[in-house]
Amino acid sequence: xxxxxxxxxxxxxxxxxxxxxxxxxxxxxxxxxxxxxxxxxxxxxxxxxx
Numbered sequence: 001x002x003x004x005x006x007x008x009x010x011x012x013x014x015x016x017x018x019x020x021x022x023x024x025x026x027x028x029x030x031x032x033x034x035x036x037x038x039x040x041x042x043x044x045x046x047x048x049x050x
Contacts, residue, residue, distance in 0.1 A: 003009055031039035 029042075031041055034040050
C-alpha cells in the first residue's frame with residue numbers, strides 16, 4: 001500500500017489539454033449591467049416560455 005504510505009496515487013489523474021481558468025475567463029460572457037448593477041443576459045437565453 002505504497003499510496004497510503006506516501007499519501008498520493010501512483011499516477012496523475014489530471015486530464016491533459018484543459019484550459020486554464022484565466023483563458024476561460026477571457027472568453028466568458030461579460031453581460032452588460034442594468035441600472036441596478038444586475039447582469040442583463042441575452043434574450044436567446046430566456047426559456048420562460050418553454
